[in-house]
Amino acid sequence: MRTSDKHQKIIQAAIKVFARKGFFSARISDIAKEAKVADGTIYLYFNNKYDILISIFEEEIGKIILQVKLAIEEETDPRRMLEVFALHHLKLVEEKRDLAEVLQMELRQSNKFMKEYRNTRFIEYVDIISTIIHLGQEKNIFRKELLPGVAKRAFFGALDEMSRLWVLAPETGYTIEETAKEISNIFLFGACSQPMAD
Amino acid sequence: MRTSDKHQKIIQAAIKVFARKGFFSARISDIAKEAKVADGTIYLYFNNKYDILISIFEEEIGKIILQVKLAIEEETDPRRMLEVFALHHLKLVEEKRDLAEVLQMELRQSNKFMKEYRNTRFIEYVDIISTIIHLGQEKNIFRKELLPGVAKRAFFGALDEMSRLWVLAPETGYTIEETAKEISNIFLFGACSQPMAD
Amino acid sequence: MRTSDKHQKIIQAAIKVFARKGFFSARISDIAKEAKVADGTIYLYFNNKYDILISIFEEEIGKIILQVKLAIEEETDPRRMLEVFALHHLKLVEEKRDLAEVLQMELRQSNKFMKEYRNTRFIEYVDIISTIIHLGQEKNIFRKELLPGVAKRAFFGALDEMSRLWVLAPETGYTIEETAKEISNIFLFGACSQPMAD
Amino acid sequence: MRTSDKHQKIIQAAIKVFARKGFFSARISDIAKEAKVADGTIYLYFNNKYDILISIFEEEIGKIILQVKLAIEEETDPRRMLEVFALHHLKLVEEKRDLAEVLQMELRQSNKFMKEYRNTRFIEYVDIISTIIHLGQEKNIFRKELLPGVAKRAFFGALDEMSRLWVLAPETGYTIEETAKEISNIFLFGACSQPMAD
DNA sequence: GATGAATGAGCTTTCATTCAT
DNA sequence: GATGAATGAAAGCTCATTCAT
Numbered sequence: 025m026r027t028s029d030k031h032q033k034i035i036q037a038a039i040k041v042f043a044r045k046g047f048f049s050a051r052i053s054d055i056a057k058e059a060k061v062a063d064g065t066i067y068l069y070f071n072n073k074y075d076i077l078i079s080i081f082e083e084e085i086g087k088i089i090l091q092v093k094l095a096i097e098e099e100t101d102p103r104r105m106l107e108v109f110a111l112h113h114l115k116l117v118e119e120k121r122d123l124a125e126v127l128q129m130e131l132r133q134s135n136k137f138m139k140e141y142r143n144t145r146f147i148e149y150v151d152i153i154s155t156i157i158h159l160g161q162e163k164n165i166f167r168k169e170l171l172p173g174v175a176k177r178a179f180f181g182a183l184d185e186m187s188r189l190w191v192l193a194p195e196t197g198y199t200i201e202e203t204a205k206e207i208s209n210i211f212l213f214g215a216c217s218q219p220m221a222d
Numbered sequence: 223m224r225t226s227d228k229h230q231k232i233i234q235a236a237i238k239v240f241a242r243k244g245f246f247s248a249r250i251s252d253i254a255k256e257a258k259v260a261d262g263t264i265y266l267y268f269n270n271k272y273d274i275l276i277s278i279f280e281e282e283i284g285k286i287i288l289q290v291k292l293a294i295e296e297e298t299d300p301r302r303m304l305e306v307f308a309l310h311h312l313k314l315v316e317e318k319r320d321l322a323e324v325l326q327m328e329l330r331q332s333n334k335f336m337k338e339y340r341n342t343r344f345i346e347y348v349d350i351i352s353t354i355i356h357l358g359q360e361k362n363i364f365r366k367e368l369l370p371g372v373a374k375r376a377f378f379g380a381l382d383e384m385s386r387l388w389v390l391a392p393e394t395g396y397t398i399e400e401t402a403k404e405i406s407n408i409f410l411f412g413a414c415s416q417p418m419a420d
Numbered sequence: 421m422r423t424s425d426k427h428q429k430i431i432q433a434a435i436k437v438f439a440r441k442g443f444f445s446a447r448i449s450d451i452a453k454e455a456k457v458a459d460g461t462i463y464l465y466f467n468n469k470y471d472i473l474i475s476i477f478e479e480e481i482g483k484i485i486l487q488v489k490l491a492i493e494e495e496t497d498p499r500r501m502l503e504v505f506a507l508h509h510l511k512l513v514e515e516k517r518d519l520a521e522v523l524q525m526e527l528r529q530s531n532k533f534m535k536e537y538r539n540t541r542f543i544e545y546v547d548i549i550s551t552i553i554h555l556g557q558e559k560n561i562f563r564k565e566l567l568p569g570v571a572k573r574a575f576f577g578a579l580d581e582m583s584r585l586w587v588l589a590p591e592t593g594y595t596i597e598e599t600a601k602e603i604s605n606i607f608l609f610g611a612c613s614q615p616m617a618d
Numbered sequence: 619m620r621t622s623d624k625h626q627k628i629i630q631a632a633i634k635v636f637a638r639k640g641f642f643s644a645r646i647s648d649i650a651k652e653a654k655v656a657d658g659t660i661y662l663y664f665n666n667k668y669d670i671l672i673s674i675f676e677e678e679i680g681k682i683i684l685q686v687k688l689a690i691e692e693e694t695d696p697r698r699m700l701e702v703f704a705l706h707h708l709k710l711v712e713e714k715r716d717l718a719e720v721l722q723m724e725l726r727q728s729n730k731f732m733k734e735y736r737n738t739r740f741i742e743y744v745d746i747i748s749t750i751i752h753l754g755q756e757k758n759i760f761r762k763e764l765l766p767g768v769a770k771r772a773f774f775g776a777l778d779e780m781s782r783l784w785v786l787a788p789e790t791g792y793t794i795e796e797t798a799k800e801i802s803n804i805f806l807f808g809a810c811s812q813p814m815a816d
Numbered sequence: 817g818a819t820g821a822a823t824g825a826g827c828t829t830t831c832a833t834t835c836a837t
Numbered sequence: 838g839a840t841g842a843a844t845g846a847a848a849g850c851t852c853a854t855t856c857a858t
Contacts, residue, residue: 046334181383581775
């Protein structure tokens with residue numbers, strides 16, 4: 025019963041433990057203890073250790089995508105949309121620090137130890153950005169020459185790197201709103217005080 | 223003798239193996255075989271498996287910092303400096319894909335399994351960007367309101383995310399020069415066709 | 421109630437599963453699934469996994485002994501008796517291949533993992549042969565010098581080895597009747613074309 | 619190095635432990651302790667637990683086949699050959715009781731847990747008997763009608779069943795020579811005091 | 817009586833590290 | 838310095854057995 029109480033308890037425990045120790049250093053018994061179940065119980069709900077990680081990816085990113093899409097739908101200006109995305113992303117990092125940590129670290133190198141697993145949910149998430157960029161280009165708000173494949177990654181990368189800092193050292197001196205605004209601004213208008221020369 | 227022939231051979235072998243399998247899945251015997259030395263020999267040059275990883279961080283990032291700083295010194299315009307940094311960074315990723323992969327993946331989560339290790343070389347590298355930004359602000363080329371702590375990470379994050387793509391799927395359709403230029407442009411002038419309203 | 425419906429269902433399921441996987445590789449849940457009962461139900465009828473195996477020995481060999489004794493009682497000539505025994509034994513192997521397989525394999529090594537269990541039913545079965553031999557000696561049909569302890573085992577061993585073949589590779593090219601006759605003949609009259617020299 | 623000292627030490631230890639506890643109940647650590655090596659050392663010489671068992675089959679039966687063939691070559695009369703085979707077989711059981719036990723029990727059910735393994739050495743061993751029988755038929759010493767496929771198994775089965783007794787209860791009251799002679803006699807001349815009627 | 821989710825002891829196997837040669 | 842056989846701790850996973858429902 026995938027939606028049972030135990031399934032969720034184990035997922036949440038695993039997020040905590042993976043965040044604290046990393047996937048490889050985390051022991052099944054750590055997760056079991058954190059979830060207050062027996063070691064063997066974990067194998068009633070998951071096939072193996074990898075399966076727990078994949079489930080975290082699938083289920084938790086799924087929830088996030090839903091939330092972010094919902095929040096963006098309320099905006100019409102692509103510039104505002106990006107800011108909302110940024111705000112949402114950073115808020116999530118703060119509110120669910122453990123999950124953010126797991127997604128940040130383990131998701132990246134998951135392809136190393138789970139050759140067969142393609143993380144489509146993650147791609148889906150990042151593609152929310154490219155959809156916004158396309159929209160902005162259609163509306164003549166964003167430059168036509170912008171390479172969407174690069175731009176979406178530039179924006180996501182900027183956010184992600186800030187998240188990394190937050191995860192590592194929660195106290196940065198900047199508020200979330202401030203940071204989201206700053207990153208959106210840089211992405212939208214650049215760092216220069218003067219517009220592009222050419 | 224830390225700079226001995228064997229020391230280097232092991233470091234290079236470890237970069238290859240860590241890139242291929244990830245730090246945890248890599249076995250000492252894999253590295254030894256790749257380096258064409260006996261397993262035990264590795265322990266004449268390194269204290270343990272972690273020590274190899276740390277040495278990669280320290281020594282290889284050290285070399286990169288030197289190179290990048292040298293290249294930037296030839297420029298005077300902070301805008302050009304950022305472009306040169308971007309170009310250099312991406313070039314390195316292409317030329318030393320294995321190293322890039324190790325730095326990208328393992329460096330991030332190193333704090334998980336090596337609690338005591340503070341990666342100062344990495345900070346030093348990213349701080350090249352903040353130095354450029356400060357310079358730009360002093361020269362009134364970059365906006366004064368720019369938060370350097372956020373801006374440096376935004377720029378580095380954008381580059382890093384592109385690198386991640388390159389490492390995962392070498393064929394992206396964009397050239398390095400194109401990508402470096404695009405990222406610099408977005409960072410300098412933004413995505414918008416019109417400058418900031420206010 | 422030991423003879424209840426469930427008890428029998430479990431026994432029959434266990435015979436199937438033990439035959440297919442062997443005692444050790446068979447899981448209680450396999451047997452439960454085969455018997456269409458819950459895992460826990462098995463423990464209402466048996467103390468543990470070993471107990472199921474012992475029950476198979478006791479109950480199923482019991483039935484066989486009864487049958488064989490009945491069939492032999494109809495004969496008077498010890499030579500015919502042996503042939504009937506052989507025929508019966510081989511027929512059983514064919515008709516109840518799963519049971520035969522379990523008795524052949526697991527019964528043998530049962531003493532390894534069930535130190536305390538003495539398989540008296542099995543001894544009882546083999547002793548049907550020695551009874552026949554004694555009878556034959558009394559009637560001066562069998563040689564007086566024949567060592568009954570060896571002879572009974574020689575006869576049983578011959579049959580058992582043929583059964584082993586049948587269980588492993590059902591198609592041997594010989595019929596049951598042919599084989600039973602051949603083994604009886606060898607046992608009764610030997611392989612030689614000339615009688616014993618001395 | 620398959621012929622190293624350790625390889626043999628582990629094989630011999632495994633024979634002892636398998637004989638005592640059976641393959642499944644034997645723990646790797648039992649074998650390691652018996653062989654006076656570390657658990658891990660076993661995996662330098664064998665791929666896994668099954669591999670140890672297979673090696674016992676291959677190597678030890680190989681030795682036995684050589685010995686038996688050598689002993690038989692000295693005889694010319696097929697009747698004597700069979701007696702020599704019997705004697706040799708039973709002697710081996712007495713001299714190497716542990717090995718005999720392992721071969722007897724585990725070899726039988728090996729097909730259960732090692733689906734892919736075909737025990738050709740065992741077949742080779744039993745086929746020594748059929749070669750003798752064929753020779754006897756050619757020389758007109760054994761009856762032409764004898765089915766070699768049945769006869770070889772009858773003879774081997776008789777010996778094997780006696781061995782089983784010996785392994786289980788070493789004291790039977792019969793000497794090896796006596797038993798070998800008796801089994802050969804039964805096989806050659808039958809149990810009857812009078813030759814076959816027809 | 818029947819169920820099957822939960823338990824946790826137990827075992828195989830891996831691999832970083834050591835050390836005699 | 839260099840080797841690689843040997844070590845043994847450690848961890849993922851299985852499954853007989855229990856027990857609350």
